[in-house]
Amino acid sequence: MAVSALLRTTGVTVAPGGAGRCHVLIRNNSAVVDQFAFTVRGGTAAWTQVKPAKVNLMPNQEVSVELTFSPQRSAEVLAGDHPFALQVSSREDPHGSVVQEGVVTVERFTEVTAEVVPVTSTGRRLGKHTLAVDNLGNHEHPVEVTVADPDARLTFRVRPHAPRLRPGSATFVRVKAKPRKYFWKGPERSLPFVVKVLVPEQEPVEVEAALEQLPLVPRRFFWLFSILLALLILVAVFVMTLLRQQPVSIAGPAPSTSASAPPSSSAGAPPSSSAAPSSPGSATAAAVPPAVVNGGGSTRTPAPGGAAVVNSTFTVSAAAAPGVAGVQLFSYVVPEGTRQRLLSVRLTGPATDSGRVEVRHGNTVLAVYNLADLQGQGQLLNPEQSPLLASGDTVSLAVECTNATEPCTPQAVASTALVP
Structure with missing residues (x-):
């Protein structure tokens, strides 16, 4: 073999970012002058330097080649053992190359x-x-x-x-x-x-x-809530304004003048008949209690036998104060000298009333209604057996008002037939 190589140190320890060195002794064993080139093989080649890279040697002449290992301080060169090999190539004897192997140990660093x-x-x-x-x-x-x-x-x-x-x-x-x-x-x-x-x-x-x-409630929530509250207040004010503009009558209709006139003036009877004490027209002119506003009228319809059946009406209007415990009574008193047969009673009232009302004949309750059901057409009472109203009898509205501030104003219009 034309060349021989001897690695003096087979193991080198180096710190990242530092440098470590080892030497290889090269000897020309041939009888001619030869040139030798040095090459590092393995993963360390990128950070290994050889000095000198080439050398000419006389026969039996020796030279020391220095290997310098300089791994960079980075994660690219891992800590641990990295094997390397130094190849010595002869120019005169290419097939007579030799290889020396060693290990470079890279120390750890933490960053x-x-x-x-x-x-x-x-x-x-x-x-x-x-x-x-x-x-x-x-x-x-x-x-x-x-x-x-x-x-x-x-x-x-x-x-x-x-x-x-x-x-x-x-x-x-x-x-x-x-x-x-x-x-x-x-x-x-x-x-x-x-x-x-x-x-x-x-x-x-x-x-x-x-x-x-951040707060649990966003700031924009308070803005939206304020706007919504303002809109609700405006709607409530608008609705209350419309309700206040609706006319609500708490008094019944004025008494008809025909109720106090003699029946002879409307029926064309002789003057002597108007002085009769039992005239139905004179009975409707009797006084009523101050708490009740009554109005009435009478008409005569011919009967098959030639006699006349006299129909009459009267009105009972109530104005029950709110916040009063129990019922408040509003009555119509049958005038002296007359008798009437109660045919029907129609009850009406505003939609804003709340509570209940009883229709009474004396102490007898004929019907009971909720005030809220009296709006519009109201309620029509048709007794199965028309009660007889004698002189001094009363037809009353017993009102229990549960309104907040406004009075309850139901009204009853009764239709009767005068009994001779």
């Missing part, structure tokens, strides 16, 4: 950085952050992530809590910040906290962050 995104989160009940932890070192190792709140106003949830970092990679950790107390309204509150990454063989990495806590 971790961290960043929080976003730095300031916004929320009412929860703030979400992402912690990016970068391992810039040359070996894999675990870290521990903790969160510190100097004011103790937040609770935290960290996932994962203790990740393992691979060299040259970024690991993402989810951090959720939750306020201990909430508030309904007011300005936003800034709640700062610190995220710490505990790294072996290195000082802890601290990153500041904050939660901008």
